Amino acid sequence: MLRSSQPLTGPNRKRCREDEMLLGTVLDEGERGFIVDTRSAQAAKQARMTGGGTEPKSSYPQWKRLHRPLERGRPLQESFIKLVEACNDTSINMDRWLSRLESSRWLSHVKAALSTACLAAQCMDREEASVLVHGAEGTDTTLLVTALAQLILDPSCRTLGGFQGLLEREWIEAGHPFHLRCAHSAYSHARLKQEAPLFLLFLDCVWQLSHQFPFSLEFSERLLLTLFDNAYASAYGTFLCNNEKERRVGCLCKVKESTHSLWAWLNQPGEKKKYLNPLYSHNALVIWPSVEPQSIQLWQGLFFRWIRSSQHLDEAWAEIQQLVDAN
Amino acid sequence: VENVRLLDRLSSRKAALGTLYLTATHVIFVENGSEARKETWVLHSQISSIEKQATTATGCPLLIRCKNFQVIQLVIPQERDCHDVYISLIRLARPVKYEELYCFSFNPKLDKEEREQGWKLVDLTEEYNRMGVPNNYWQISDVNRDYGVCDSYPTEVYVPKSATAHIIVGSSKFRSRRRFPALSYYCKDNNASICRSSQPLSGFSARCLEDEQMLQAIRKANPGSDFLYVVDTRPKLNAMANRAAGKGYENEDNYSNIKFQFIGIENIHVMRNSLQKMLEVCELKSPSMSDFLWGLENSGWLKHIKAIMDAGIFIAKAVAEEGVSVLVHCSDGWDRTAQVCSVASLLLDPYYRTMKGFMVLIEKDWVSFGHKFNHRYGNLDGDPKEISPVIDQFIECVWQLMEQFPCAFEFNERFLIHIQHHIYSCQFGNFLCNSQKERRELKIQERTYSLWAHLWKNRADYLNPLYRPDHSQTQGTLRPQMAPCNFLYKFWSGMYNRFEKGLHPRQSVTDYLMAVKEETQQLEEELEVLRERLTNLQKSQINDNKVKSKRQDRSKELGLSTSNNCLANTPQEYSNDLKSFPSRSPSQGDEDSALILTQDNLKSSDPDLSANSDQESGVEDLSCRSPSGGGCLPSEDSGKDSDEAVFLAV
Numbered sequence: 001m002l003r004s005s006q007p008l009t010g011p012n013r014k015r016c017r018e019d020e021m022l023l024g025t026v027l028d029e030g031e032r033g034f035i036v037d038t039r040s041a042q043a044a045k046q047a048r049m050t051g052g053g054t055e056p057k058s059s060y061p062q063w064k065r066l067h068r069p070l071e072r073g074r075p076l077q078e079s080f081i082k083l084v085e086a087c088n089d090t091s092i093n094m095d096r097w098l099s100r101l102e103s104s105r106w107l108s109h110v111k112a113a114l115s116t117a118c119l120a121a122q123c124m125d126r127e128e129a130s131v132l133v134h135g136a137e138g139t140d141t142t143l144l145v146t147a148l149a150q151l152i153l154d155p156s157c158r159t160l161g162g163f164q165g166l167l168e169r170e171w172i173e174a175g176h177p178f179h180l181r182c183a184h185s186a187y188s189h190a191r192l193k194q195e196a197p198l199f200l201l202f203l204d205c206v207w208q209l210s211h212q213f214p215f216s217l218e219f220s221e222r223l224l225l226t227l228f229d230n231a232y233a234s235a236y237g238t239f240l241c242n243n244e245k246e247r248r249v250g251c252l253c254k255v256k257e258s259t260h261s262l263w264a265w266l267n268q269p270g271e272k273k274k275y276l277n278p279l280y281s282h283n284a285l286v287i288w289p290s291v292e293p294q295s296i297q298l299w300q301g302l303f304f305r306w307i308r309s310s311q312h313l314d315e316a317w318a319e320i321q322q323l324v325d326a327n
Numbered sequence: 328v329e330n331v332r333l334l335d336r337l338s339s340r341k342a343a344l345g346t347l348y349l350t351a352t353h354v355i356f357v358e359n360g361s362e363a364r365k366e367t368w369v370l371h372s373q374i375s376s377i378e379k380q381a382t383t384a385t386g387c388p389l390l391i392r393c394k395n396f397q398v399i400q401l402v403i404p405q406e407r408d409c410h411d412v413y414i415s416l417i418r419l420a421r422p423v424k425y426e427e428l429y430c431f432s433f434n435p436k437l438d439k440e441e442r443e444q445g446w447k448l449v450d451l452t453e454e455y456n457r458m459g460v461p462n463n464y465w466q467i468s469d470v471n472r473d474y475g476v477c478d479s480y481p482t483e484v485y486v487p488k489s490a491t492a493h494i495i496v497g498s499s500k501f502r503s504r505r506r507f508p509a510l511s512y513y514c515k516d517n518n519a520s521i522c523r524s525s526q527p528l529s530g531f532s533a534r535c536l537e538d539e540q541m542l543q544a545i546r547k548a549n550p551g552s553d554f555l556y557v558v559d560t561r562p563k564l565n566a567m568a569n570r571a572a573g574k575g576y577e578n579e580d581n582y583s584n585i586k587f588q589f590i591g592i593e594n595i596h597v598m599r600n601s602l603q604k605m606l607e608v609c610e611l612k613s614p615s616m617s618d619f620l621w622g623l624e625n626s627g628w629l630k631h632i633k634a635i636m637d638a639g640i641f642i643a644k645a646v647a648e649e650g651v652s653v654l655v656h657c658s659d660g661w662d663r664t665a666q667v668c669s670v671a672s673l674l675l676d677p678y679y680r681t682m683k684g685f686m687v688l689i690e691k692d693w694v695s696f697g698h699k700f701n702h703r704y705g706n707l708d709g710d711p712k713e714i715s716p717v718i719d720q721f722i723e724c725v726w727q728l729m730e731q732f733p734c735a736f737e738f739n740e741r742f743l744i745h746i747q748h749h750i751y752s753c754q755f756g757n758f759l760c761n762s763q764k765e766r767r768e769l770k771i772q773e774r775t776y777s778l779w780a781h782l783w784k785n786r787a788d789y790l791n792p793l794y795r796p797d798h799s800q801t802q803g804t805l806r807p808q809m810a811p812c813n814f815l816y817k818f819w820s821g822m823y824n825r826f827e828k829g830l831h832p833r834q835s836v837t838d839y840l841m842a843v844k845e846e847t848q849q850l851e852e853e854l855e856v857l858r859e860r861l862t863n864l865q866k867s868q869i870n871d872n873k874v875k876s877k878r879q880d881r882s883k884e885l886g887l888s889t890s891n892n893c894l895a896n897t898p899q900e901y902s903n904d905l906k907s908f909p910s911r912s913p914s915q916g917d918e919d920s921a922l923i924l925t926q927d928n929l930k931s932s933d934p935d936l937s938a939n940s941d942q943e944s945g946v947e948d949l950s951c952r953s954p955s956g957g958g959c960l961p962s963e964d965s966g967k968d969s970d971e972a973v974f975l976a977v
Contacts, residue, residue, distance in 0.1 A: 090811040094633045097813045098624035108616040118901040215834045279836060290830050291901065293619030294609075294820040304814045315800060316733035319793040323840055327847045 001124060001131045002026065003146045003174070005138030006037075006044070009053030020059055026130050033063045034123045036116065038135035038142060040069035052136060063132070068116040070141040071109050073196050079105045080197045084186035087303045106204075107296055113141075113205050115291045117148030125153060125286055140198045143176050148205050155284050159218040160275060164263050167227070171199065177242035182231045199231050200302075207299045209289055216283040220317075221301050223275040226266070228302060236262035278317070278324040328408045331356065332386070333367065334400040347401065349415055352429045354391070356401070369393060372429060372706065372753040374420035379413050382406055389413060394704065394751035397826045398610065421708035425760075428706060428753040430775040437776065445780030446772045449683075449690045452483070457678070459515035460485050464548040470495050477505040479661065479697030479762040485510035487544035494544065497537025501528050503574055506660045508541050511668045511692060514675060517650040518549045521642060523668050523696065525660035526559070526566070530573040534581055542582050542654060549652045554584040556645050556653040560638055560663040562591040569658065585654075590638040592663045593631060595703075595715035601627045602716045609823050629816045635663070636724050637809050639670025647675055647804045661698050666721045668692050673725065674805045681737040682786055685725075686779045689746070690757075693718060699761040704751050706759055722747050726819055731807055734793045734800040739837050740821055742782070742789035747822065749778050792840035 007019060027033050035055060037044055044054045044067065055063060071079065082104035086092065092100060101107065123131045131149075135141045147170040156162040172178075180194035203224045210217045210224075231239050237259025241247045247255040265271060289295070301310070332342040333356050343365070345358040354374075358365040373393040380388040386402040387409035393399070403409035422428060437445070461467050465485050470492045472482050476499050486495060486509060499507040506525035513520045522545050527538060546555040559566050559576045566576045566589065579587050593601075608614070608622030623629065645651045653671075657663035669679075669692040678684040692698075700706065702713035722743050729736050729743075750758045756775025760766045782789065794801065808815065824830045 087813060089813075092811060092813055094630040094812050094816065095624075095627075098620045098629075101813075102617055102620035102624075105616075107620070111616050115901045122901060212832050213834065214832060214836050215839070279839065292830050293614055293616045294818060294824055295830050296616065297817070298814075300814050307811070308808070308814050312732050312734070312800060315798070316793050319734055319795070319798070320836075320840065323792060323843050323847070327843045327850075 001120065001133065001146055001149060003138060003142050004132060004134045005142075006039075006047060006052040006134055006136050007055050008051055009048055009056065010051045011048050013048075013053075013056060015056075015059050023055075023060060023063065023132065026132075027062050031062065031129070033130040033132065034120075034127075035060075035063050035065040036120050036123075036131060036133045036145060037065055037067050038070045038072075038116065038133070038145060039067065041067045043069065047136060066119065068112070068119060070112055070116060070135070070144065071105075072135070072140045072198060074193065076109065076196045076198065076201065077191075079109060080200065081186045082106075083303065087307065090307075101298065107293075107298065109201060110204050110208060111291050111293070111296050113144055113148065113201055114208060114289055114296070117145050117152060117205070118288060118291065120145055120149040121152040121286065121288075124149070139174070139176050140181075140196065143170050143174050144198055144202050144205075146170055146174075147202060151206065151209060152288065153286055155216075155282060158216055158283070158287075160223070160272070161267075163217075163219055163223075164266070168263075171202070172238065173244055175243035178231060178239045179242045179246075182239070185232050200228055203228055204299050204302070207301070208296060209287065210277070211297060212289045212295060213283070213287045214277075215279050215281050216287050217277055218280045219275050220277045223266075225302060225305070226275070230262055234262065236260050236265065238262040278321045328403055328405075328412060330404050332402040333358070334402060342402070347403070347412065349412065349419070351419075352432060354399075354416065356399075367399070369397065369399060370429060370752050370754065371416070371419040371422075373397070373748075373751055374416065375705075377413060377416050377420065379409065382409075391416070392606075395748045395825065396606070396609075396823050422706075423708055425707065425769055428759070430753050430756045430759065433754050433776065435776060435781070441780075442776055443772075445777040448777065448779045448783060449686050451481075451687070451691055451695060454687050454691060455485055455510075455513075458513045460510065460513050462515075464488055464518060464550075465510060465513060465520075468492065468495060474762075474764045477507065478764050479504060479699075480506060480509065481695040481697075481763045485513075487548035489547055490541055490544040494537045494540050497535060498541040501533075501535035501538040502526070502660075503528060504659050504661075506697075507538075508545060508654055509696075511655075511696075512646075512672045512675065514646050517551055517646075519552065519646040519650050520545070520549060520652045521646060521668055521671055522652065522654045523660055523664045523692075524654060524656045525664075526569060526574050526656055526658050527577055528573055529570070529575045529578065529581075531570055531575075533573075539582050542577075542585060545652055545654060546584055549650075552649070552651045554586055554651065556642075556651055557582070557585045557587045558590055558638070558642060558653055558655045558667075559588070560590045560592045560655065560657045560667050562593065563589045565594065565658075574658070588641075590634070590641065590667070592634045592638060592657070592667070594658075595662055595717065596712065597627075598631060598717065598720065599715045601631055602719070604628075605823065623818060629818070632720060632723055632727060633812055633816055635666050635720055636670060636727065636807070638663075638667040639674055639724070640807060640809055642667060642671035643674035643804060644806075646671070661696065662703075662715070662717045665692050665696060665698050666717060666724070669721055670724050673728070674807070677735075677801050677803065680735055680801065680805075682742065682783075682789060685738060685742075686782070690779075693721075694757060695763055697762040700750070700758040701761045701765075704758070706753055718750055719747060723819055723822065726822070727816055728805065728807060729791075730817060731815065732800050732805055733791075734795065734798045735805060736791050737794045737796075738789045739791045741837070744822060744825060745782065745789070746778070754778075755781065787841075790841060792837060792844050 007016070008014065023033075037054060039047070044052075047053050054065060057065075083101070083106040086097075086100040086104055089100070120131050120133060123129050133142050133145045133149075147166055150157045150166055150170070151163075154162075157166045176199065177194070178199070180192075181196050181198060183192050183195050184190055185197075206217075207221060207224055210221065230236060234240075237247075237255045238261055240255050240259065241250065266275060300308070301313075328347045330344065331347040332344055335341045343356075343358045345356055348355040348357065352371060354369045354371070356367040358367075369391065373395055374391055375394045376392045378390040378392070380390060382388075386404045387406045389401045389403060389409055389412060391399040391401070403412060425431070455461075455467075464487060466488050468484050468486045468490070469482065470476050471480050471484055474480070474482065476496055495507055499505040502508075503525040508522045508524040511521045511523045527535070542555060542557070546552070549555075557577050561569075569575050577585060577587055579585055604626035605623065605628045608619060608626065611618055611622070614622070642653050642655065645653050655664050655667055669688055672688055672692070673679045673685075676684075679688045694700075698718070699713070702709055703715055703717055705714055725736075726740060726743055729740065749755055753759065755778035756766070756771040757778045759771055759775075760769065766772075820830055
């Protein structure tokens with residue numbers, strides 16, 4: 001699986017031999033690959049007007065392009081804000097709740113993200129074909145898809161350590177602009193242009209996987225909540241800045257020299273056990289989630305975190321832990 | 328009929344080819360050539376509707392919708408055969424005599440005494456004693472011993488000490504269907520009670536001294552409170568409309584010291600339509616999130632569930648926190664009243680959250696108090712306007728509570744699902760007819776078997792591993808929140824999409840934890856035995872080696888750590904590009920799609936989970952399908968052995 005940003009085809013259908021060669025080296029003679037473009041066919045076409053575009057079939061004959069539009073940017077942030085508003089609305093009655101939930105479109109985004117990741121995973125696992133994923137910049141929906149696809153395909157990404165590695169690779173080092181994207185979250189009226197909850201969407205999708213495959217992820221919901229918190233505000237430097245360059249050179253302070261790593265803290269034996277899933281049992285298989293609406297649930301642990309008491313559910317988890325420990 | 332195809336709803340591609348059989352009690356589809364001889368059995372009693380669809384090139388489609396929400400899509404090659412099957416099923420699914428029902432031919436191979444014992448498992452007299460009645464305030468009345476006062480009530484009812492036979496009879500004449508106020512639940516901690524009845528025949532101004540005295544008697548039976556709540560579970564408008572027909576509700580001016588309250592649960596027709604709409608949403612092909620959420624909201628289903636729950640919560644609060652008695656009624660006092668009384672009891676008394684207690688609760692508030700099972704669930708062919716998912720809603724309320732309080736119930740979701748299934752299956756005699764009187768006339772207990780005994784026998788499958796009688800969640804009253812509602816009520820896909828395996832988590836946490844619990848227990852017992860033996864054997868060294876190897880074998884047998892990885896799954900249809908991909912030959916290592924059935928995974932009482940096969944057949948495109956729906960239904964094993972089944976190979 002490869003990821004990139006969009007090719008700069010432009011309105012004049014420029015070609016780039018090096019780019020074609022690079023993609024060519026990935027595939028053997030006669031093999032085919034798939035390009036998963038996270039923009040709609042129309043949006044991708046329109047991108048040509050501003051210098052971007054798609055890989056033309058003639059120049060990349062072995063690659064088949066699939067468009068799976070995923071929401072990002074402003075609309076995704078709006079979706080998030082609307083959802084949080086709906087969840088916080090204590091006056092809402094049963095007559096209106098579901099349509100309010102629906103109008104935020106958040107669950108539709110979760111469904112779309114999971115479906116696209118599954119598609120990419122299917123290309124690799126079922127068709128045994130290579131996949132190139134990209135959107136426009138390659139820093140948002142691209143990473144969402146590649147990270148999720150790896151969780152689906154690769155059991156080693158589902159361990160606590162493996163998951164951290166996945167985050168480092170596919171989100172932090174890959175250059176997801178955390179500083180811009182995770183600026184103010186849902187309550188701010190600032191409406192920053194660059195703000196968008198892609199990382200939260202990713203965490204939500206991971207939660208959906210944990211819900212559908214309760215034994216297959218080594219980490220618990222608590223880890224996901226902690227990651228969500230730290231992406232927005234953290235005592236650690238892990239999610240600072242927008243990319244590796246800024247972290248090393250651009251920042252006023254050198255991140256690695258002047259801050260502590262979140263992973264180092266999480267992995268301490270005393271801390272670590274809080275983030276483990278008591279039901280975990282290594283599952284060597286690919287996990288294919290259902291993306292039917294009934295299977296996709298609202299992540300109550302996050303969206304109602306401060307609104308409803310989790311006491312009874314926590315007690316249930318404590319029971320589960322006890323049962324497993326006793327064994 | 329041969330060469331029939333059974334389609335999978337989630338993907339129209341994976342169709343199983345086989346033979347369709349019609350027997351006196353079941354429709355059976357047997358898949359051709361599968362090694363496991365996969366069979367799908369459907370009881371005629373479960374069939375809710377049959378739809379013959381337009382003939383296509385592939386054959387004649389027949390859609391069977393079941394009361395337990397299974398949907399079977401068949402394609403029969405010849406139109407003539409399809410028509411025959413259709414006509415036969417219509418007749419078979421609409422029995423006119425009780426004797427046609429499965430329970431009269433079902434033979435679990437138990438002797439007469441075992442059958443009797445089965446019926447004795449739930450004893451209501453014992454239950455009322457457990458509650459604390461009869462006592463100084465409450466007595467048993469046999470005024471209805473021949474069903475002479477109210478034919479839909481049981482022979483034994485509990486009434487306040489000061490309610491004489493004269494008062495009871497007088498009150499019954501002033502109540503719809505003669506259903507006078509009687510005790511449903513007594514709280515011995517504070518003497519508050521829940522009583523139930525039907526609506527008074529008050530019209531606009533009618534009064535009845537005995538009825539007023541009856542309510543007074545109920546109030547006086549609770550010395551801790553100087554007033555009584557009267558809860559009318561109907562919407563105010565409906566209740567008012569009833570007045571024009573000479574019925575209505577209690578006027579606070581006429582009845583001393585009552586506080587009257589409308590709760591507003593809709594009637595059976597609204598509920599029937601609500602369910603219908605929700606099932607239509609479930610039948611949508613590849614719905615978007617939007618379609619689903621809009622459809623679900625449109626049906627109003629969860630809103631109704633909440634209304635029932637809120638009523639139960641109100642009553643439980645009145646009893647537990649205010650110490651005030653409550654009289655509950657609706658129109659006839661056998662639908663909403665039953666729902667609300669049983670929800671309230673469940674919240675109040677932890678006993679009803681045990682397996683046995685739950686059976687007792689249903690026996691008390693539904694069976695003995697004359698809930699019209701036959702009319703509501705269509706045992707026999709009857710008026711379609713009487714059909715309504717009343718008990719289904721109650722069962723869902725219980726599930727919603729289980730989701731909010733995972734440690735509070737001794738039983739698990741499967742218990743609820745199987746009970747719902749058997750209410751419609753007519754395999755057992757508990758839910759036949761409309762009243763105790765009718766059941767006794769038909770001699771149900773001598774001619775059929777009790778579901779409770781059957782469930783009790785298999786109770787290991789129905790336990791909740793998180794339940795501990797000494798857990799804080801199991802003690803005392805459950806106090807669910809009433810608002811905000813956004814996180815409280817979920818769509819129960821385990822029930823309404825029960826047979827769509829692709830939708831559910833493949834790995835059952837409940838079963839896993841039960842197995843863990845059992846294993847721990849066994850190991851502990853073994854440890855105890857070994858400890859004793861070790862002290863005894865300290866004298867001789869020879870046996871140490873034997874002991875070690877024995878323990879290793881045991882943990883291999885249980886093999887907990889590996890069994891769950893075998894519950895594999897296949898990808899569903901993620902791609903809309905149907906023709907994009909080349910076909911994949913089935914021989915390419917399907918490890919992750921093979922469902923390996925181990926003994927641990929097979930539950931004797933729920934074969935539908937195990938009959939599920941994830942075998943992938945050659946796929947034309949990238950979309951792979953989820954396993955086909957419909958497997959064996961609970962307790963079908965015994966059905967298969969029935970030598971009274973007549974095979975009509977059509």
